Amino acid sequence: MTASIATSQTILVVGGGIGGMTAALEAAECGKQVILVERNATLGGRTALLYRYFPKMCHPTCGMEINLRRLKGNRNVRVMTMTEVLEVSGVRGDYTVKLKLSPRYVNANCTACGECAKAVETEIDNPYEYNLAKTRAAYLPHNMAYPMHYVLDPSIIGTADAEKARAACKYDAIELDMQEEIVEIKAGAIVWATGWKPYDAAKIQPYGYDRFANVITSVEFERFANPHGPTGGKLLRPSDGKEAKNIAFIQCAGSRDENHLRHCSRICCMASLKQTHYVREAYGDDAKSTIYYIDIRVIDRLEDFYLKVQQDPTVSFIKSKVAKIVEDKAGNPVLHGVDTEGYHRYATTHDLVVLAVGMEPETRGIKLPDDMLLDSSGFIEGSNLPAGVEGIYGAGAATSPLDVNRSVQSATAAALRAIQVVHKTSTVEGVR
Amino acid sequence: MADVKIEMKTAAYVCSGCGLGDKLDVGQLARIAQKEGKMALVRQHDFLCNSEGVQMIRDDIENEAVTHICIAACSRRAKTEAFNFPSVAMTRANLREGVIWVVAEGAAHDEVRQEMADDYVRMGCAELKKSRMPEGNPNHTQLKNLLVVGGGISGLTAAFEAAETGYEVILVEKQAQLGGWAGKLWKRAPYKTPYAEPQETGVAALAARVSAHPLITVHLNSTIAETAGAPGRFAVKLAQESGSITEVAVGAIVQATGFTTYDIAKLPELGGGLAHVVDQAGLEALAMAANGGVMKRADGREVKSVVFLQCAGQRDDSGQHLPYCSGHCCATSIKQAMYFKDANPDVNAVVVYDDLRVPGMGEDFYRSAQHKGVIFAKGKASSVTTESNGLKVNYKDLILDSGATIQADLVVLATGQVPSSGVDVILWDKLTKEADGGSIEAKQQKSELKSISILNLTYRQGPDVPKLKYGFADSHFICFPYETQRTGIYTAGPVRRPMDIMQATEDATGAALKAIQAAENASLGRAAHPRAGDLSYPIVRLEGCTQCKRCTVECPFGAIDEDERRFPVFNEQRCRRCGTCMGACPVRVISFENYSVDTVGNQIKAIEIPDEFSEKPRVLILACENDAYPALDMAGLSRIVYSAFVRIIPVRCLGSVNTIWITDALNSGYDGVMMMGCKKGDEYQCHFVKGSELAGYRMSKIGDTLTGMGLEPERVSSFEVAITDNAKVAGFINDYVAQLVEMGPSPMKGFG
């Protein structure tokens, strides 16, 4: 039935993060029909898991609220969550796309009343907390989830717990026999906005992310800072729950490194500068942030954010790629390396280490259309070229390590390219 | 319009699902809707949002000719797919997130919980009766063509992409040829794999395609003499060099006026002004002359040694030069160093940098330059002086921590981009006030200022698009890079923020989409972002207007002009529907069909105020619908308890709050009013620019009114609430209610 509503006039947007939502909404607000598919149970992507944005220190959910309101008020966008693209065939203006819909086990009757979660006992790692916290196996991804429907973790299907959930629901919203579905849709153009994932920090062996509890990643730190996160917004270190006042930020954790990611991930410098604010907010003058860097890459007007942080006496900068981390007997990470500005060796103890992990494109590890052009790091090429022959356009962090502002810029551009395709086809078909 | 509307028939639907039925006496709610709310039709349902419940409502609209419905169930943010009835006016009484999820459990609280629900039903009905179905701005416009100002790479791209989408474009360039700065480049930095070599700019080709495009008209040697009108009906006067004027009409505008380079004469310490010290643009000229051969200086001598000094007059905290980083300069110097190395590998090319900023795949370009033998020295240049036939660069090598000197034939200063963004409208506004006050030199300065204007808008708020820091005409918002303060006018490229060609072309493409979108929305009488698709629009009863000009002055988007009699002239297509004008109007003649002084005022008056002995204070909360209201909603979702004495009304923006609401509330016996808006100041959150600031300002002025009524000023307070403040906002409420209890009941009770 999905196929029937989609035509070669439809624009398919793959990925429901800020990039995909933007591309979908901008096209829809130009009057185009859009199908927005998202792999997870909710829209929002990675930005929904961030605490604040640089440089304004405002909250990602604020922009998401506006985008969701745009979405609720616009009938041109059809959202399909828990949906992945299996296969794309056809040509510019006339694509056939095979989609896999994974069962949510909860239907649109769900009112988000939460009774099922009360009934279920099984707890699972919460993927929307980077597995730093547990959640019931019947759960709402987060407070800003769209659609505002619960989801059942597949692990409990066929167990008594699942039955309890079903029984607890007064609205027949839980369908335990929901099956995986494969559907085919038509689309004239495709915007590929599959975004990024944090580089696997365990691969950076000298930093011992896999061995030391008090070495965490920058995305995890966002959750710690978040009042709705696993620590209720307190900056406590994992090993012993001690207040982490003296925090080291290690830049280029995976980025600019031919053993890991060739490219510079662009956002990490600003992200760490932003996170020093969290430390200051939490501990005032007792806070101590140290940024270990190769080059501080905060371009354009963001420079003054950097200047402000430099003036903060609780923040210091060391031009050095940390050589290795060891753990002392008290479980404190000790950083070893050399400050290259004039050569000074250090062996510095911190409460907590935050690795500014690089951005790896999600294109690595998912099925892509055959003719898609990727660069050496796996980012989609061509998004900034004049309208080409292809009808598939990369958008947002899938095209380059971009911050939110530039992802949205990129997604808006991609939306226009997609519109060009359907306009051309409709002209051909004499629709317009 | 009001007269042509069909018979109003109201209906209320009370849901008992999600525990509403268990925690509330829904029968009573229904009775209230009928008796007090005067709803023509009242129905109950135990699962209103399911297909059956929704069908019931549809049938009533079909068969019972219901035109107005009040849904008494969950928050207006929930179940929007189910409760979607485009043909009728609708209000939502928030009984779930707003009552049963936030009022403490247990029988002890049954009474206050029920009272709260009762009031919300009363409010929902009261609002409904004053609401009308928005029908869209009747002054439809037809124009969907675009004006693109600036023929550089950004303007060319915007024009080309828009035309490729099927929209007509008028492209205006003040120079005699297209291309701008990018047209003066020998090569550009790479934008595709392997990111190793400088690439053709492609500007000439693009310019040719634009000139040849059937949907694009190019005006060279032209500037904008005047821009009047609004999205969908802009009237623009183009002034040719010759002085002749062409008038064109367009639907929307993309401003891609780019930048100028920072003057190296301002950098004497770095050799600015000396022979053979050039900026990056100057180096491109030498490269053009060399045409791929060995690089020569202006005096024809071959360059054997060249030094690039990064951040020249940029990233400056002394206040003398540019404080920001222009982003592209590191990659540009790398590219330019390659000009030398590619022509002759023996040339000594050194780049002196502080932080080498080549984000993303730029790292590969950096590697490529190192591979070609370009030397990168982390250092700070102290001086550049002439020596015999060459130059001497002194700098501190930050790695070796020692002074160093390089002999060079040529020195290139990587200076920054200065945006060409025209008049600073803040200054303009200041001068206008002074000029109106009779200041001669203010008048003088104004006309000087006018001469640098780019768009020459006839708007009351000034002739150009407002600038942010450092003169860049950017959006203030991270999630919405195209949210300018002048509807239908979108800036793109380095005028918006410093950027390289790669970003500029993408930016221009995005701006083209936004311009197209604005024209399309205007033609349908709809609002633009952030209330995209909103069909309501400001309606003014001029007969009641006192020409006080507050609406024209306070409109954040310059939507309201003044006619010769100083009456406001609304340009609905410029309007963003925030309601700031409505909040500003002292005589309350401005309203929206579904959001007016009455729709809110009626709710305020609808509630039941317990007498002063009941020990049940009542607090009115006016909450910004974008941050505070969702925060309150999510407090409910997280089952965070707060006082049942509050009554919450969402507002489009605190800027739309009319002080009459406050005085009405206090007169009718409320004990206090909480105004919840978003963050103020430099990093403000308000998508209507200064809503919470305006509210704060207005409230500061009703202090006297309060004392006049014998009320403590604390009975009205403002709070900054971020969307994540779920727990915090509950805290605010409970503390404030406690404070009021402390203060004792309002003396106004009973007089209401």
Place this chain on the structure above:
Amino acid sequence: MSELNQKAVAKYENNFLREVEERVEDGEWVKMCMQCGVCAGSCPLGNAWEHSPQKLFRMIMAGKREEVLTSDAMWMCTSCYSCIVRCPRKLPITHIMHGLAHYSHRLELAPKGQPTRELARIFWQNLVKTGRVNELKFSLAVYFKDGFVQGIKNLLSMQGIALGLVKARRLNPMEIIGGHKCRDIGGIQKMLAKAREIEDRRQGFTS
């Protein structure tokens, strides 16, 4: 100044980077360094020398020939390869350090009496003689490199260890006469002579 050194100075004027690229093992990698300093922090002998690898690389690019070739830093290399495996630019740092040490040694700019430099000389002589290392002769040669008296001192200070090894049959006094050797020692020596001749030609020491 050694003749080889004078020739080198004349040949490369003040383009030291070029000199290193052409004459030092893996020298063409030096320019790829981005000064992150991970090598400096990874070296187990870090606190023993004045110039970290990354600093030496910067000095080479800055043309500080004298300081680089007279530095003893590269002689501290234990060949632990920690720098190589961590270098984000994949520079073969260990080899470059070896190369620099060797080159400074060839030009006789390396610090006189630098113990590891002496050790390396003795080690090589020792292995060239028989094709295999004779640990006893090697150790003795090292102990006696600063003359007979010092040699005896060293020997006495080490006698405990030496006797222990002898007792454990891990040091054979008989090695002093003859000991292990390759059969085709003649071929090996000719082969090494040839190798040196070719390398000198390649690096322009001889033409």
Place this chain on the structure above:
Amino acid sequence: MAKKNYAFYPGCSSQKGASASNFVPSIGVMCDKLDIQLNEIPDWNCCSASIGYGEGGQLSRLVLNARNLALVEQNLPGQDLVSGCPACWLSTRETAEKLNEVDSLMADTNEALKEAGLHLSGTVKARHLIEVLIEDVGFEAMKEPVVKPLEGLKIAGYVGCQTNRPFGIAGESFENPQYLDKMIEMVGAEAATGYEQKVTCCGGALAFSEPEKSQKQIRDIVESAYDHGADMIVTPCQLCQANVEIYQSEINKKQGTKLAMPVVYYSQLMTVAYGGNSKQAGLDGNILRPQKLFDIIK
């Protein structure tokens, strides 16, 4: 089961009466149990270790190692060159890879090899004995012959540098390799997990020229083993074994410590676990007596 054949490159320190001669017997027993046939390369020569760089330069060192590779091609065709000595393995493998990568160096090398009547075509793979054990034999098969599990022993697995970097064992981390701990557990002993000196350099290369510097390294390595309650250190490296073992007395003398931590080879552990006696395990060749191994043998 047919024996697997390999061209064996013992290296100078494993010769009779040399510093690692205590390594040799246990290798014999171990290989015998695991059906590994080591065929010594006829007339092999020194790899010149890393210290060879000082005097030797690049080509001479390549040529020395190329000679051994060429001897294998000529005399033991089709067999991998296998060494138990990290230094020998590293030099040989570096040579093999470099020559196959840079044609001009291969040409120069062969020009020099001609003087010794040899030619290298570059077909031989240079491997470490540990690689053979893990990749060709496997942990399961290595466990089978265990008859005397080394119960009650806690052992610090000290991998050192050159077995681990720059090549290391496929699939292992440079900073925290696991295979040596696995081998310890394989023979029934307990591995001192979290032994952070696992891959620290022992400074062996400088033992003669900069004794105090290398002895600082040794002290850390040994003391950390004590901290982790280890009875002994096990290592796959000759230089490490000798250096870490021999100089403990020296450190005690100079710094008043009481270090006496036995340092053994993995093959010695395996030999004992496989039921070998102290002679077969070459335990009499250890300066610091690994008493607990003797106890198990009894």
